[in-house]
Amino acid sequence: MKQLKSFAAAALLSVVSVVAAAQDFKSPIRIVVPFAAGGATDALARVLGPKLSKELSQTVIIDNKPGASGQIGTAAVKGAPPDGSTVLLALDHSVVVVPLITPGAGYDAMKDFVPLGQVARFQWTFAVPVSSPAQTLPQFVDLIHKDPQQANYGVPLFGGVPDIIGASITRKAGVKMVPVPFGGSAQLMPLLIGGQLAAGVTGEPEGLTMFQGGKVRILAISGGTRSKLLPEVPTFEELGFTGVNVNSFNAFFAPKGLPRPLAEKFNAALRKVLTDPEVQAKIKEMSLELAPTDLDQSTAELSKSYAFWNASKQAK
Numbered sequence: 001m002k003q004l005k006s007f008a009a010a011a012l013l014s015v016v017s018v019v020a021a022a023q024d025f026k027s028p029i030r031i032v033v034p035f036a037a038g039g040a041t042d043a044l045a046r047v048l049g050p051k052l053s054k055e056l057s058q059t060v061i062i063d064n065k066p067g068a069s070g071q072i073g074t075a076a077v078k079g080a081p082p083d084g085s086t087v088l089l090a091l092d093h094s095v096v097v098v099p100l101i102t103p104g105a106g107y108d109a110m111k112d113f114v115p116l117g118q119v120a121r122f123q124w125t126f127a128v129p130v131s132s133p134a135q136t137l138p139q140f141v142d143l144i145h146k147d148p149q150q151a152n153y154g155v156p157l158f159g160g161v162p163d164i165i166g167a168s169i170t171r172k173a174g175v176k177m178v179p180v181p182f183g184g185s186a187q188l189m190p191l192l193i194g195g196q197l198a199a200g201v202t203g204e205p206e207g208l209t210m211f212q213g214g215k216v217r218i219l220a221i222s223g224g225t226r227s228k229l230l231p232e233v234p235t236f237e238e239l240g241f242t243g244v245n246v247n248s249f250n251a252f253f254a255p256k257g258l259p260r261p262l263a264e265k266f267n268a269a270l271r272k273v274l275t276d277p278e279v280q281a282k283i284k285e286m287s288l289e290l291a292p293t294d295l296d297q298s299t300a301e302l303s304k305s306y307a308f309w310n311a312s313k314q315a316k
Contacts, residue, residue, distance in 0.1 A: 025084035025262065028059035031252075032088050034073025036066040039184065040205050040286060044119065044250055045089045047282045048273060055269035069157045070094025071105055078107040082257035087116060087266070092249050092305045093160045100313050101159040109306050114263055115298035116252035117270040120288035123223045123247050124161045125207030125233070126153075127216040129195040137219040137239050140199065141173040152178045154188040154200035161222055161246060162201040164312065168241040192216060203248070204229065205287040223247045229287055246308060249291060251298065267295050 029052075033045045045062050053060035065073030074094050080086035088095075095113065099105035107113075126137070134140035144151040151173075155162035158181060166177035180197060182188040185206040192200035193215045200216075208229055210216045220236045221227055224245045236244035252270065254263065273279055274292045283290055293301060 025056055025058050025265070027085075028061050029053075029056065029084065030061055030063045030086045032063045032065055032073050032077050032086060034065055034067075034070035034088070034090050034094050036184070037064050039186070040203065040288075041089060041091065041250060043286060044283070044288070047279060048089075048119070048270075051273040051276060051279060052269055055272055056266070068102075069098050069159075071098050071102065074098070075106050077253065078112045078255055080255050082114075082255040082259075084254070084258060084262045084266070086255065088113070088253040089119070089250065090253065092251065092302075093157060095251075095253060096302070096305045097160045097309050100309055109302060112256050113253040113302075114256055114258045115295070115302045116254055116263055117267045117295070117298050118249050118251040118291050118293040118301055119270070119274065120283055120286075121247050121249045121291045122204045122288050123221050123227050124165065124201055124244075125204055125211075125218045125222075125230070126165055126199060126201055126220045126236075127192065127207055127211070127218045128199045129192060129197075130215065130217055131195045132198070132217065134219065135217070137169075137234075137236075137241070140219060141169065141175075144173055144175045144177075144198070148175050150198040151175050152180055152198050154192055154197045155179045155181055156183075156185040156188055156202060156206075157181070160309075161244070161248060164243050164246070165201050165222065165236070168236060168243045171243075172241050189215075208287045220244075228289070249301065249305075250288070251293075251301070263295055267298070 031045050031049055033042050035041045049060045049062055065076050070090055074088060074090060077086055077088040096109040099107055128134050134143050153166060166179050170177045185202040188200050189210060191197045207218055211218050218233050220239060221230060221233050222244045223235055226235055271292045280290060
C-alpha cells in the first residue's frame, strides 16, 4: 500500500511538472518588429526586451522583419507556432488596417492573433514647412483653394489615420488632397522640411521632434483631446474637420492558439515592466503616452480598432 501511494504521488508530481512546462515559454522568445531597425517601434522593442527577459527568465531577442507597411513581419508571426516562442510588437495599423485594405495580406486581426497587451498610444500630426504661409489649418484650406497644386501631403504609410486626415480636409475644403506615399516618416521629413511637400502627416513622436527643432509647423492633431505634449495644437475635431477622432497604439500580439496561461504570464510581465521608472522615462522621451492594458482590455481595444477601420472601409 505504501509503495502504491508513493507511485501515485510520483505520477501526480510528473503530471503537474508536465502541465507547468506546457505553460512556460520556450527560449529564446523572439519579439518580431515588422519595421526596420532604428524606427520608433524598434526602439520601443529594445527598451522593453531586456526588461521582459528578466521578468520572464527567458532570453529575448529582437527580430526585425520590415516591409509592406508591417505586413511581412505580421504575417510571419501569424504562421509561427503558438507556443510563446514568437510574439509581435506592432502598430494597430499593420495588424488591423493593412489586411482590411490589402486583399492579399493573408491574415485577419480578429481571427489570427491573441492580444497580449497594449504598451503606448500616440496621435498623428498634420504639419507644413515653416516656409509655408499657412499658420493655421483654415489658412491651409484657403491656400489650397487658391492654388490646388498645394493640395498634396506626404504620408509614411498607406491607409489608416493619414488617409482619413486627407479625406477630412478634402470634405471640408472641397479640394481633393493628394497623398504622396513614403516608406516611413524618415523619408518624408526631409522633403517636408525643405518645402518640396505642401504638408505631411506623421506620428506624434516624429512630428514633435521636428516641431521642437523649429523645422515644421504643426497645424492640427488627431484624437478626441489635445496632446499633453502639444497642448497648443488644436485637434481636427475642434477645427470642424470630422472623422479624425482616432489615435493609434503599439501592442504585443501572439499567434492564435496561444494558451491562456502563457498569455496571462506575458501580460503580467509586460505590465510590471511598464511600471519601471526607467522604462516610463524612455517611453516619455519617445513622445509616447503609456497605455498598459490587461488581457480583457487588450481584446476590447483590438475589437474597437477593428470596428472603426472596418466601418471606415465600408463607408468608402
